[in-house]
Amino acid sequence: MSSPRSSTEASASAQRVDAAPSDLWAACLERLGQELPAQQVNTWIRPLVARVADDGSRVTLGVANRFKMDWVRAQYAGKIGAALQAVAGRPVAVELVLAPREAVPRAAAAPAGAAVRAQALARTAPVLVEPPAEPAVAESPAAEHRHRLNPALTFATLVEGSANRMARAAAMHVAASPGQLYNPLFIYGGVGLGKTHLVHAIGNQLLAERPEAKVLYIHAEQFVSDVVKSYQRKTFDAFKQRYHNLDLLLIDDVQFFANKDRTQEEFFNAFEALLAKKSHIVMTSDTYPKGLTDIHERLVSRFDSGLTVAIEPPELEMRVAILISKAQAEGATMPEDVAFFVAKNVRSNVRELEGALRKILAYSRFNQREISIALAREALKDLLSIQNRQISVENIQKTVADFYKIKVADMYSRKRPANIARPRQIAMYLAKELTQKSLPEIGELFGGRDHTTVLHAVRKIAAERQTQPDLNQQLHVLEQTLKG
Numbered sequence: 001m002s003s004p005r006s007s008t009e010a011s012a013s014a015q016r017v018d019a020a021p022s023d024l025w026a027a028c029l030e031r032l033g034q035e036l037p038a039q040q041v042n043t044w045i046r047p048l049v050a051r052v053a054d055d056g057s058r059v060t061l062g063v064a065n066r067f068k069m070d071w072v073r074a075q076y077a078g079k080i081g082a083a084l085q086a087v088a089g090r091p092v093a094v095e096l097v098l099a100p101r102e103a104v105p106r107a108a109a110a111p112a113g114a115a116v117r118a119q120a121l122a123r124t125a126p127v128l129v130e131p132p133a134e135p136a137v138a139e140s141p142a143a144e145h146r147h148r149l150n151p152a153l154t155f156a157t158l159v160e161g162s163a164n165r166m167a168r169a170a171a172m173h174v175a176a177s178p179g180q181l182y183n184p185l186f187i188y189g190g191v192g193l194g195k196t197h198l199v200h201a202i203g204n205q206l207l208a209e210r211p212e213a214k215v216l217y218i219h220a221e222q223f224v225s226d227v228v229k230s231y232q233r234k235t236f237d238a239f240k241q242r243y244h245n246l247d248l249l250l251i252d253d254v255q256f257f258a259n260k261d262r263t264q265e266e267f268f269n270a271f272e273a274l275l276a277k278k279s280h281i282v283m284t285s286d287t288y289p290k291g292l293t294d295i296h297e298r299l300v301s302r303f304d305s306g307l308t309v310a311i312e313p314p315e316l317e318m319r320v321a322i323l324i325s326k327a328q329a330e331g332a333t334m335p336e337d338v339a340f341f342v343a344k345n346v347r348s349n350v351r352e353l354e355g356a357l358r359k360i361l362a363y364s365r366f367n368q369r370e371i372s373i374a375l376a377r378e379a380l381k382d383l384l385s386i387q388n389r390q391i392s393v394e395n396i397q398k399t400v401a402d403f404y405k406i407k408v409a410d411m412y413s414r415k416r417p418a419n420i421a422r423p424r425q426i427a428m429y430l431a432k433e434l435t436q437k438s439l440p441e442i443g444e445l446f447g448g449r450d451h452t453t454v455l456h457a458v459r460k461i462a463a464e465r466q467t468q469p470d471l472n473q474q475l476h477v478l479e480q481t482l483k484g
């Protein structure tokens with residue numbers, strides 16, 4: 001378990017040093033080390049190549065590439081400025097610049113000379129480094145290509161499991177060879193299952209290999225709003241310039257294009273232009289292409305013309321692996337038995353798992369207690385009681401009966417026509433998935449059926465879900481409805 005945050009906060013505030021210019025960056029790193037998780041400091045801040053002005057009024061930080069520059073600026077510039085001010089005892093200007101390549105060599109390249117020393121020093125010990133041999137190049141906003149990627153969402157931080165194996169493999173293929181196979185790549189699945197994470201990972205991977213690639217991540221709603229603005233301002237040329245010249249377009253939640261004819265037309269144009277120049281398009285949606293409503297057929301058929309892959313809700317073991325890995329990233333250790341306990345109780349999606357983990361970590365830090373099942377139970381008290389209250393077999397039977405327009409009484413009846421038997425099997429499957437009830441208990445609640453009948457239904461629906469997108473989609477809707 002990580003040490004409680006409160007004690008480090010106390011020592012951080014006591015550590016005002018009025019550092020001399022030559023020690024300023026070292027002191028700043030030390031302070032940030034107390035305020036932020038070690039992983040963040042080591043990944044993003046320690047590798048910066050710092051140059052402190054002689055009078056200590058300004059610190060210039062060399063960043064390896066634009067991508068890192070965007071992230072450091074958005075996430076850490078404010079914190080770095082505040083830490084510098086705290087340790088210097090007066091405001092210190094912070095400037096981010098692109099460091100010449102040789103000042104911050106890429107890991108793969110053989111490092112040489114002063115630049116190596118600078119980087120090695122910057123990585124291992126918080127010291128003031130010499131100014132780079134060549135003047136640093138301040139980034140010009142005009143030259144900056146804003147890809148809007150979140151650098152934290154990478155393949156490395158995406159846990160693999162059977163739920164996302166195929167989508168992940170296809171995504172990695174696209175990142176390695178964009179414009180070739182699987183174009184467009186269409187990824188669909190329920191809420192919070194990692195679609196956005198996966199598309200960011202594609203963009204981040206491509207940029208890591210080819211920093212000059214023109215990559216854009218955009219949410220479909222933002223695309224809609226760009227179309228509207230271009231319409232109002234009559235700036236469609238600029239719009240085309242922006243979207244038609246990309247190497248990789250990552251567009252999230254295309255179901256938002258429904259009923260927006262002009263947007264669909266512009267997207268169709270961008271789509272055709274990008275495919276013609278062998279650029280890659282990756283889309284996500286909450287449903288498979290033919291399940292999209294109010295989107296023109298010509299667009300739907302194009303969505304489906306490359307590879308369409310689903311991301312399923314993660315199975316138990318994958319949920320456990322995600323919890324353990326996310327806890328580790330936060331600098332905490334989650335014992336396996338606790339991870340199993342949480343994963344068994346939080347089944348819906350990864351976003352909810354993350355929420356549960358955050359609660360447990362905060363509860364543990366606040367109370368200065370080790371993470372255990374008892375602590376997790378207390379931390380998740382509200383969530384667990386809501387779940388227990390909401391998902392009952394009766395609730396499932398009613399929801400499924402409503403959805404398929406049959407009578408609730410048919411859930412217990414002996415009737416066998418397919419339009420009744422199938423929803424009943426679906427309800428049994430959901431009862432097994434979403435409640436803690438045993439097979440015999442479920443059988444009892446379905447009109448006193450044998451547990452083998454329930455087992456047969458559960459296996460049948462689980463298998464069909466893998467091969468029938470329609471059924472899978474209906475189950476997603478039912479699950480989301482039941483989980484509220």
Ligand SMILES: Nc1ncnc2c1ncn2[C@@H]1O[C@H](COP(=O)(O)OP(=O)(O)OP(=O)(O)O)[C@@H](O)[C@H]1O
Nearest residue numbers: 157158159190191192193194195196197322350351
């Ligand atoms: N396999 C995974 N391993 C690690 N983290 C994951 C995984 N899947 C999802 N996550 C995390 O879960 C959270 C939700 O994922 P994400 O935003 O990608 O979901 P989504 O499918 O795009 O959801 P929505 O449809 O609501 O936009 C993110 O913080 C993401 O990093």
